[in-house]
Amino acid sequence: MAAVLIFASILVPIITALVEMIKKTVDLRVNFISVLAFLVGLIIGLAAFPFTDLDSINRLWAGGLAGLAATGLYEVVKQRENKPKGGDE
Template structure:
């Protein structure tokens, strides 16, 4: 389990970047973004041959990294909105 979590820590920033690129390049409904990020993460995990683990562990790590990427994005948006509400001079 610790190995899967450490692998997902490595894959999560890459998954976040690829998900953001996919979001900008296509017209994905925001409702399906967590599913898209999870599938992209699993794909990235499956192709991460530099990680010395079996395919199943890499797929789990990729799925977790996709969910982590969505959570990171949502947390950042939530914090930014809260900051803008408390400091109105930041609105531009």
């Protein structure tokens, strides 16, 4: 399980960048962004067989977790950017 979490943490920034790239090129409803990130995570996790010795089920788990984490990471950064800097939080 530790290998899955390590692999997922490596995939998170990659999936975040890919989802942002897709969002910039395709007009997509906000409701589907987390589903898109999950699916991209599954695809990237499955396609990463030359880079890891995990079996396909563990790569799918890592990709799915990374896709969901990428959505959460983006939302945290987005909310942080909208807050004023300084002590007025």
